Amino acid sequence: MKITFRIEYRTAWGEEIGVSINGNETKLIPLSTRDGIIWEGKTEYEVEEKDKILSYRYGVYRNHRCIRLERGNMQHIIPTIVSKKNISIQVDDSWRDLPINSFLYSSAFSRHYLLPIEHSFNYSTAGNIIFRALCPTLRHRNQKLGISGNGEVFGNWNPEKPIEMFEIKQNEWIAVIDASQLNYPLEYKFVAIDEKTNKVVEWENHNNRIINQCDVHPTRIYTTPEAEVFFNAKLPKVAGTTIPIFSLKSEGSFGVGDFGDLKKMIDWAVLTHQHAIQILPINDTTITNTWTDSYPYNSISIYAFHPMYIDLRQVEKLKDEKLQSEYDTKQQELNALPQVDYEAVNEAKRSYLKLLFKQEGKRKLSTNSFKEFYQKNAHWLQPYAAFSFLRDKYGTPKFSEWPEYTIYKKEDIDNLCDTKSKSYNEISFYYYVQYLLHIQLLNASDYAREKGVILKGDIPIGISRNSVEAWIEPYYFNMNGQAGAPPDAFSANGQNWGFPTYNWDVMEKDNYQWWQKRFRKMAEYFTAYRIDHILGFFRIWEIPTHSVHGLLGQFVPSLPMSTSEIESYGLPFQKEFMTKPFINDKIIKEKFGEKSEYVVRHFLRHEHHDIYSMQPKFDTQRKVEAYFANKSDEESLTIKEGLYSLISDVLFVPDRKDKNLYHPRIAVQNDYVYKQLSWKEKEAFNNLYNDYYYKRHNRFWYEQAMKKLPTLTQSTFMLCCGEDLGMVPDCVPWVMNELEILSLEIQRMPKNPAHEFGHVWEYPYRSVCTISTHDMSTLRGWWEENYNQTSHFYKHIMGHWDETPKIASGWVCEEIIKRHLECPSILCILSFQDWLSMDEDIRNKDVEAERINIPAIPRHYWRYRMHLSIEELIKCDKINEKIRNIIDENERN
The missing domain is CATH 2.60.40.10 (Immunoglobulins)
Structure with a gap:
């Protein structure tokens, strides 16, 4: 040709x-x-x-x-x-x-x-x-x-x-x-x-x-x-629900939502004329086998799904009728709980699956369907199974502490996983579980496509430093830093996720194959996805490993400042004063009160006059954390947090690579060291600070993002949505508009700094609008948090001038939801809790029980469950008809 x-x-x-x-x-x-x-x-x-x-x-x-x-x-x-x-x-x-x-x-x-x-x-x-x-x-x-x-x-x-x-x-x-x-x-x-x-x-x-x-x-x-070719037909607009799969509940659930429940949730979406279901990450997070593993953004594999999402109704029954009866009873007990009992659920499901594997595994692994699955997925499935086996064998996911296989060598793992190996039976159990999960999610995914429902997944920005990927591909990561986020509305001290950051220079050499393979695998199941913390593809907030809070972090990559450049703003550079914690008698007294003498005696060292420094054994937040590790009384916690804040009380942070270059410390205007500056020095510092954080990096970060995001977002046909919240530089909307990535719009987090609340009628068409996310209180919870703020919203946004209701009644929630459905956004995806808030008869009476996560709590227990089953929900004609009608009225179908 x-x-x-x-x-x-x-x-x-x-x-x-x-x-x-x-x-x-x-x-x-x-x-x-x-x-x-x-x-x-x-x-x-x-x-x-x-x-x-x-x-x-x-x-x-x-x-x-x-x-x-x-x-x-x-x-x-x-x-x-x-x-x-x-x-x-x-x-x-x-x-x-x-x-x-x-x-x-x-x-x-x-x-x-x-x-x-x-x-x-x-x-x-x-x-x-x-x-x-x-x-x-x-x-x-x-x-x-x-x-x-x-x-x-x-x-x-x-x-x-x-x-x-x-x-x-x-x-x-x-x-x-x-x-x-x-x-x-x-x-x-x-x-x-x-x-x-x-x-x-x-x-x-x-x-x-x-x-x-x-x-x-x-x-x-x-x-x-x-x-x-373009026609005059109206562009589509869609309404949908966001809910974690673990939060789903049906009559046959095993105390936690599963992939079978996802199909039932799709049925409810169709019933109410919704065309989108959004979930949180579903990857395996099994690290400690305790409730702390409930955090869904700390996965041990970017491919493997969490075993708790297996629908046991779709697998064989145990032939031992007595055992089966015991598990049936356990299912009823766990399913009756108002929240997920993470440890009990996973222990029960794991033991059931091991019995089932003993009964059915050999036959299942010999099928052509499994062999085809293994052939397509062996590149991640074998290392994941080996990692899981070794984690269980040695009682820790910290591969650096294993007595063998600390450094991943493919030949050694091939031998470990060989069918003739003594360990093969235990290793192949993980093949079996992942195969079942694949079949069940694919079934739910195909069902969503048949029903015309967009299934939207979630790609976490980070991985666990004790993960399969960190073990087998360490060259892709910087293990000496911690990813997080600078201070924002969620957390005054910033967020420290603990993840290693990415070595983008290495990833660029193979055209980001690590990410492309990850996206392509996700496209097997999802038609849309959310990029968690898309700002991380521009720059990531990297926190030194010796820090607990996020205040001593710096953006990576970034352009640090020399001392001469700092002084060009009219701010004389004083290294000792500006880069070491500033501690004096007044600060100690204000922060610790009657415990001041105790703090000085045990943790500080007197330097001169009324100036102190931290003792060497307490000069980092991790050292302080270790000292207070077994102390949970209120006094100890107060002292610990006070010491954390002393350590972060600096004006500049040295660059991670070149200690002669510096970054202005984030949000330092709230701290004591800033208050020691004269008004002229404060003015100079603020000019420097604003240039650094809001102007200096725009072109640089634009170029960083455009190296990565075009390749990644165009590696599949999934609809790409970005979570662009937090400290958003001007270059982020440039890139998202150029690549046509949907933004995230939340009324209580307005993009326009001139507005107290977002104007929903100004949202761009190419966006996802919502009222609350998993990191926020629900609509009802937010309404009760701050009466003055709620009153401003009630009067200036909703246009009511009577007395502001103390709680968000059904009609208040309905009015807010209607306005979101009326907005221009192509996707209006509301949390399940917010949808139900319109009906005072069926919504959860306990507002606090609806909260999924509190970012300010590093070890939050992710256990929220629907308070009624999907079967019950489908029979709630009143709320279902209301949702259906307001979606149809706004032509979101």
């Missing part, structure tokens, strides 16, 4: 254009130019009989290195020629980045069908023209794309005689026309055709397209550039 590629692209001196076919970057087709504008090149491509289409992409190269690639996961496509005749194709193209409204091409909005490629094209000896077009969401409206125009071939503009196009890939359409039948100049439009009547129902919103002449002869096919 002979192909001539031609594209108009204005290059700079030294740049060249090349084409890669079917993703093969090693066999690049070089194009040449005479004028630096029109580039052309030829190739012969051997087509196999099974090939239906050929995809290709243009790139700009300098010194044989790609410096710019066409953006997006939709490459140019042409149908292959199934013909023995010597026919060539002339392809005219234009450079293509993301299509307009590219998110509509995602699997979230192509979810109603899976299109097989059925059309092969046997070209006649006469020349043909291939028309190509991109047009999303037609199938949602039971329509297909066509062409109407002048001349008999195009039906002479007759709406009953359009040319039907074929959807050769989802949302990508072609038509093959015999060029000998065309009259020039050719005028035409793309049209939407009703699938049943085959009549035109809408004409594209575009001037007539014109082809004046086409150089086609009997052995050449001419291919037009892809056209983006």
